[in-house]
Amino acid sequence: MLRLAVLISGRGSNLQSLIAYTAQNAVPAHIVTVLADKPAAGLALAEAAGIETKIIDRSLYPDRQAFEDHLILALEDAKVDMICLAGFMRILSPDFCRRYLGKIINIHPSLLPNYKGLNTHQRALDDGAKHHGCSVHIVTPALDDGPIIAQHKVEIKAADDQNSLSARVLTEEHKIYPAVIGALAAHLITIKTDQGQLRLDHTSGPIPGYIPGMEHHMQWPMPAP
Numbered sequence: 110m111l112r113l114a115v116l117i118s119g120r121g122s123n124l125q126s127l128i129a130y131t132a133q134n135a136v137p138a139h140i141v142t143v144l145a146d147k148p149a150a151g152l153a154l155a156e157a158a159g160i161e162t163k164i165i166d167r168s169l170y171p172d173r174q175a176f177e178d179h180l181i182l183a184l185e186d187a188k189v190d191m192i193c194l195a196g197f198m199r200i201l202s203p204d205f206c207r208r209y210l211g212k213i214i215n216i217h218p219s220l221l222p223n224y225k226g227l228n229t230h231q232r233a234l235d236d237g238a239k240h241h242g243c244s245v246h247i248v249t250p251a252l253d254d255g256p257i258i259a260q261h262k263v264e265i266k267a268a269d270d271q272n273s274l275s276a277r278v279l280t281e282e283h284k285i286y287p288a289v290i291g292a293l294a295a296h297l298i299t300i301k302t303d304q305g306q307l308r309l310d311h312t313s314g315p316i317p318g319y320i321p322g323m324e325h326h327m328q329w330p331m332p333a334p
């Protein structure tokens with residue numbers, strides 16, 4: 110059983126997609142704890158699903174080290190195998206990233222390596238980009254930089270503004286994040302670490318369970334964005 114922690118800072122729509130997917134019990138994965146760095150709207154989604162939640166309020170700690178020490182305690186307490194960042198607005202320290210190397214994944218609203226950091230939709234629009242999208246990647250000490258596990262491309266339309274584009278990308282986020290969890294739990298994807306090096310192996314195959322609007326097959330190599 111893959112024991113997941115989901116870390117959030119805000120509304121939690123990606124969290125909700127992971128809750129809905131894992132609640133089907135189609136794969137041996139479940140969310141054992143949802144942690145937030147401040148009071149976050151998304152915590153109510155976890156509570157409604159009967160999942161343990163905890164606020165580790167960054168503003169109560171003098172520095173990042175003290176905050177992360179408490180985060181680690183909560184993660185160890187919950188005996189988690191995998192940490193899913195889902196709109197978690199904190200940069201984790203290199204030590205934290207190394208401690209959990211290969212065990213932290215993130216969803217980012219761009220086709221990485223394009224548009225690391227914040228404000229991705231507006232930056233893509235300002236650049237006149239033809240395409241945008243979302244990525245699930247492994248977290249490493251460099252921001253939004255770890256190996257990419259899955260991406261989905263979205264076409265930018267002439268009439269798009271930040272709101273319409275971010276909404277279309279978010280719809281795809283809600284598919285690829287559960288798909289990655291399904292593929293990890295079904296061993297279609299394996300993340301290996303060897304002396305600080307990451308290796309990602311994948312096999313094509315059907316993803317167990319149902320993800321609304323998603324083709325239930327993961328294909329590798331992924332079509333180029």
Ligand code: GRF
Nearest residue numbers: 120121122123196216217218
């Ligand atoms: C998403 O766009 C995610 O890609 C980014 O932050 C946003 C979180 O949204 N990292 P939500 O809280 O999951 O609704």
